[in-house]
Amino acid sequence: GAVVSQHPSRVICKSGTSVKIECRSLDFQATTMFWYRQFPKQSLMLMATSNEGSKATYEQGVEKDKFLINHASLTLSTLTVTSAHPEDSSFYICSARVLAGLSSYNEQFFGPGTRLTVL
Amino acid sequence: KNQVEQSPQSLIILEGKNCTLQCNYTVSPFSNLRWYKQDTGRGPVSLTIMTFSENTKSNGRYTATLDADTKQSSLHITASQLSDSASYICVVSAKGGGNKLTFGTGTQLKVEL
Numbered sequence: 001g002a003v004v005s006q007h008p009s010r011v012i013c014k015s016g017t018s019v020k021i022e023c024r025s026l027d028f029q030a031t032t033m034f035w036y037r038q039f040p041k042q043s044l045m046l047m048a049t050s051n052e053g054s055k056a057t058y059e060q061g062v063e064k065d066k067f068l069i070n071h072a073s074l075t076l077s078t079l080t081v082t083s084a085h086p087e088d089s090s091f092y093i094c095s096a097r098v099l100a101g102l103s104s105y106n107e108q109f110f111g112p113g114t115r116l117t118v119l
Numbered sequence: 120k121n122q123v124e125q126s127p128q129s130l131i132i133l134e135g136k137n138c139t140l141q142c143n144y145t146v147s148p149f150s151n152l153r154w155y156k157q158d159t160g161r162g163p164v165s166l167t168i169m170t171f172s173e174n175t176k177s178n179g180r181y182t183a184t185l186d187a188d189t190k191q192s193s194l195h196i197t198a199s200q201l202s203d204s205a206s207y208i209c210v211v212s213a214k215g216g217g218n219k220l221t222f223g224t225g226t227q228l229k230v231e232l
Contacts, residue, residue, distance in 0.1 A: 004162075006162075041227075042224065043208065043222040043223060043224045043225055044163070044208075044222050045222075046219070046220070091160070093162050093163075095162075097218075107165070107168060108220065109165070110155075110162035110163045110164070111162050112161050112162045113160065113161060113162045115160065
């Protein structure tokens with residue numbers, strides 16, 4: 001159980017285009033999903049926290065108009081990188097937290113990641 | 120400022136040997152500490168999670184310890200295998216504030232023949 005999927009696993013796009021990444025919790029409902037970015041040889045950096053049905057909360061320095069997050073259901077969150085540029089090339093990872101009370105650890109389960117390359 | 124520091128930064132060991140990875144943290148108020156394994160190009164996979172009252176927890180060949188007084192944790196890997204080659208990340212969760220996670224920078228382990 002507790003599987004989180006991401007799609008696509010890798011994407012290559014031209015500069016200026018928009019890219020949408022999906023994150024799904026396959027066998028549990030997640031009130032909260034998180035989006036992270038990871039650069040080579042660095043740790044995960046939290047970009048934003050999204051709660052189902054409400055606006056995402058972005059970390060300092062993350063442009064909300066550039067990284068659009070939609071969390072329309074308890075099993076799906078999407079991250080859209082708008083007008084992507086080469087500096088947006090990174091490994092994007094989502095995680096999902098089970099409904100409060102179902103995990104004593106408030107455990108987060110991570111997706112496999114999406115490798116974005118902007119040419 | 121909440122911080123998690125890991126050592127060593129990288130480690131090379133021979134297959135079959137044991138190793139221990141260290142984690143020091145200054146996260147407050149403490150909720151739990153997790154160890155994750157991250158293969159290259161993949162998302163982190165949970166190995167162990169420990170709360171304040173748990174001193175040790177095992178998952179197969181992985182054994183994690185936690186000393187909440189000194190704010191230190193270790194991950195011991197027994198009888199290493201080539202497939203253990205990965206980054207091992209120590210992550211600490213704080214109480215409240217959405218249980219935000221603080222990530223260590225990881226220890227890159229390479230197991231060789």
